[in-house]
Amino acid sequence: MTNHSDSQVPRQEIFKNVQANGNITVGNITQIYKTVNNLGELPKPTGFPQNIPASNTDKFVGRERELERLHQHLQSNHSVVIAAVEGMGGVGKTELAIQYSLLHLQLDNYPSGICWLRARESDIGLQILEFATTDLGLQPPEDLELPERVRWCWQHWRQGETLIVFDDVKNYSHVKPYLPPQPSQFKVLITTRLKLDLASSLFLEVLSETDALLLLAQLIGEEKQNQELALAKELCQRLGYLPLALQLVGRYVKKRNITLADMLKRLEEKGLGHPSLVVKENDPTWTLNVKNGVAAAFELSWSELSDDAQQLGCLLSLFALAPIPWSLVEGAATEQDSEELEDARVELENLHLLQGGDTYQLHQLIQEFLRNKQNNLVNADEQKDNFCKALVEVAQSIPDSPTLQLITSVKDAIAHLAEIAQNLTDAVSDENLIWVFAGLNRFYSGQGLYAIAEPWCQQCVSVVQTRLGEKHPDVATSYNNLAGLYDSQGRYSEAEPLYKKALELRQGLLGEEHPDVASSYNNLAELYKSQGRYSEAEPLLKEALELRQGLLGEEHPDVATSYNNLAGLYKSQGRYSEAEPLYKKALLLRQRLLGEEHPDVATSYNNLAGLYDFQGRYSEAEPLYKKALLLMQGLLGEEHPDVASSYNNLTGLYKSQGRYSEAEPLYKKALLLRQRLLGEEHPDVASSYNNLALLYKSQGRYSEAEPLYKKALLLMQRLLGEEHPSVATSYNNLAEL
Structure with missing residues (x-):
């Protein structure tokens, strides 16, 4: 004082x-x-x-x-x-x-x-x-x-x-x-x-974190706050920097002489109903002149709302603490007239229970208050069901290879999809359950953000297994998706048993003649190809192609993918004359079915260019590499693993032609992108070290090449195993140096 x-x-x-x-x-x-x-x-x-x-x-x-x-x-x-x-x-x-x-x-x-x-x-x-x-x-x-x-x-x-x-x-x-x-x-x-x-x-907005901490320190003592500063910040955040809540909780902590960790635990258990946030009548001893607790203060506003506005408030409480696009609210409130819905929104805005413009936001304590109200609604389950359906529709709109434009269009829904995955899976129907997690996986892994996607894929396996039992096609899909994520990260030993599990389940549940079985053959084959196990990969790729042609017809994107992947195997084996017509078939099919502006078309350009590059047909390869790079940059944005690969491939061409001054900055760009997006422990990062070393070696810069060759070799040994062709190549490169 x-x-x-x-x-x-x-x-x-x-x-x-x-x-x-x-x-x-x-x-x-x-x-x-x-x-x-x-x-x-x-x-x-x-x-x-x-x-x-x-x-x-x-x-x-x-x-x-x-x-x-x-x-x-x-x-x-x-x-x-x-x-x-x-x-x-x-x-x-x-x-x-x-x-x-x-x-x-x-x-x-x-x-x-x-x-x-x-x-x-x-x-x-x-x-x-x-x-x-x-x-x-x-x-x-x-x-x-x-x-x-x-x-x-x-x-x-x-x-x-x-x-x-x-x-x-x-x-x-x-x-x-x-x-x-x-x-x-x-x-x-x-x-x-x-x-x-x-x-x-x-x-009047809530306090800044600095001012909230200043207020809390005054209430609980500076020494106590400094000893538990991280927890003090967490407590301020938990209370949404709301002065009334900080006053009440700060006084409670001081009066009870408890730790901030204890206080946070108590709030976690009881929320707005915790005694610290409730002001009892005729008990002004530690609350000074505060007459209402936090929930009671919100209740004054709640009582002013019409039934429609109360219903909308409850619906909004189901969303995450993140900006809420109005289009999602409309999607979740399909039974309500759009103008009536707007009227209800205006009521909430007029009482400062809701803030926003194109997107809207609830304060976290108001969200908690409204969630308590939502739990007591007669139509609570129906409201949750409609909310989940609206977000599942968004998840289903995300393809395996989302473009930057699509990512931008759905990004504001992702936090709310994650909210369902964390807290509302009970309200999701059996048939939609996997889509909640698949949408999150596609959104993040489609951008190369594998570390963020991974826990959602792991949770998917657990949740779907628990709900649907082991013998269910969606369990197989959840195995497949997690395996695909590991595969993308170069974690082949973790991916293989999951791909096999998915294949066995699908064969047992769906029979051999099913597109999902063909996909499992394809995915397992691609894994084998990445490991240099070409003799195991080829029959699976052929099986996948035949199944897809028979089940889906020739005019289907999955058939184009099978042509592309089989061509890739042949290229890896030096069977260029067999690879070229398949790559061309895949490109033409994709252009016809998907249009020019599609990531798979860019991939086809890149792959065909790579084939020409391997054959020394540089004048044919360069325009295709450049086409692929421009398409990927436009569709996926600069921060994407496929863009890094495009830089790497074009640079390889420049190196082969002795255009070293053009090659070096692109190799470095590719390496930095891969390190940032994929982390150090990834085969593509090893490949970038190796390629940059090769460039230095070609220029006689041996002292710069050697440490990069060694880095590449150690990474490949650790990630791919001693028996991988790339490891043998690395030994050879180092020996020639």
């Missing part, structure tokens, strides 16, 4: 300087609050009519700029000025108005009185009369009606600037008849949960 005697002199000097200057700045206000925690602690000047209520806080922090702006609004001209402080329940609107009133009481800016009115109560007119008679000594005629008596008071008020505060206005039309006349000496300050859209409205 501040020592008043030590700080009194500088504080009085600040007040005098401000009074002389006639204008108060953020700097002045900051200086004042550095010398005193709360202006309510100061002796109030005598001779001023005022009924400012007691402060609700020990320490007032983080609102200096708002206090300055508020004064600017109120002093903008000499007619009646109405400034409104708007915001959600618990954000500190009333406290800001109290501190503003106390500050300008000390500065003598409202010499004719500061009149505080409790606007949520119905007797506003009587409150004005009481202040006028008790504090100003006015005697309005008894024979007038209440509105006329109030008007008489305004007319006979003592001369000089006056501040009238209407605190917690819930209906502006109820206040309007009691506003002072214009032009006049009166400045009117309104605090409200409503969105009034006045020219001088000030929207």
Whole structure:
């Protein structure tokens, strides 16, 4: 607590300087609050009519700029000025108005009185009369009606600037008849949960992390906070930086003398229902003048909502704590008329329960409050079902190779899909269950973000197995997807048993004649090819091609993929004359079926170019490599493993032609991209080390080549095993050096 005697002199000097200057700045206000925690602690000047209520806080922090702006609004001209402080329940609107009133009481800016009115109560007119008679000594005629008596008071008020505060206005039309006349000496300050859209409205946000920590430290002690700083930050975040919540929880921690870890655990168990966040009637001992707990503060806003707005609030609570696209809300509320839905949204916005424009956001404690309400809805299960269906539709729209454009179009839905995966799988139907995780996997692994995709694939196996049992096609798919992720990361020994499990399950459940069985053959074969196990790969690739042709017909993207993959095997074996017609077939099919602007078409260009490159047909290879690179950059963005591969391939061509100055920066680009996207432990990174070493060797830069060759060899041995052809090549390269 501040020592008043030590700080009194500088504080009085600040007040005098401000009074002389006639204008108060953020700097002045900051200086004042550095010398005193709360202006309510100061002796109030005598001779001023005022009924400012007691402060609700020990320490007032983080609102200096708002206090300055508020004064600017109120002093903008000499007619009646109405400034409104708007915001959600618990954000500190009333406290800001109290501190503003106390500050300008000390500065003598409202010499004719500061009149505080409790606007949520119905007797506003009587409150004005009481202040006028008790504090100003006015005697309005008894024979007038209440509105006329109030008007008489305004007319006979003592001369000089006056501040009238209407605190917690819930209906502006109820206040309007009691506003002072214009032009006049009166400045009117309104605090409200409503969105009034006045020219001088000030929207009050939650505290910054810095100010929230400052407030918490004042309540629990700086030493305790410094000892548990990481937990203090977590607690502030858990409470959404809401001043009311921080006040209540901080006092609870201090009173109980518990650790912040304990407090977080208790909040996790009981949420808004925890005693720290509930203010009991007739128990002001540790809550000062706070009358409502957090849930009770929100309840005041909830009670103002129509049934439709309450329903929408409950639906919004199911979304993650992330921006919510309105299109997703419409998708989840299909039974409601779009205009009625908009009306409900406007109600929530008007009470500051919802913020946003194209996307919307709930404060986390409001979300928690609304989730509690949602659990008690008669149609709670139906609402969850519709919510999940809307997000599953998004998941199903994500292809295996999503373009940058598609990634951008669905990215705002991903956090909400993850929310379902984490907390709402019980509300997802059996047939849609796998799609929740498949959508997340495709979104992340399609961008090369394998580390983020992995836990979703692992969770998918667990959740789908538990729900559907081992003998189910979706379990096979979940094995396949996890294997594919490991395969993409070069983790072949982990991928193989999962691919085999998926194949066996599919054969047993679906029979041999099924597209999913063909996919399993293809995936296992591609794994073998990556490991140099060509004799095992070839029959599986042929089996996959024949199955797909028979089941899907020639005109199908999966058939094109089979042609492409079989061609790749032949190229790896040096069977170029067999590979070329298959690569061309795959390219033509993909162009016809998918259009030119597709990642698979870019892959076909790249693969055909690679074949020509291997054969020394550089003039045919270069334009195809460049086409592939431009397509991939446009479709996938610069930060993608396939773009890194394109750089690498084009660079290999330049090296083969002796165009070293063009090759080196691209090799380095490819290496850095692969390291960033795939991590150090990946075969493609080893390949990049090897290729850059080859370039240096070709230029006679042997001292630079050797460490890269060694790095590549060690990585390949560790990742691919000693028996892989690439390891043999690495030994050979190092030996030739």
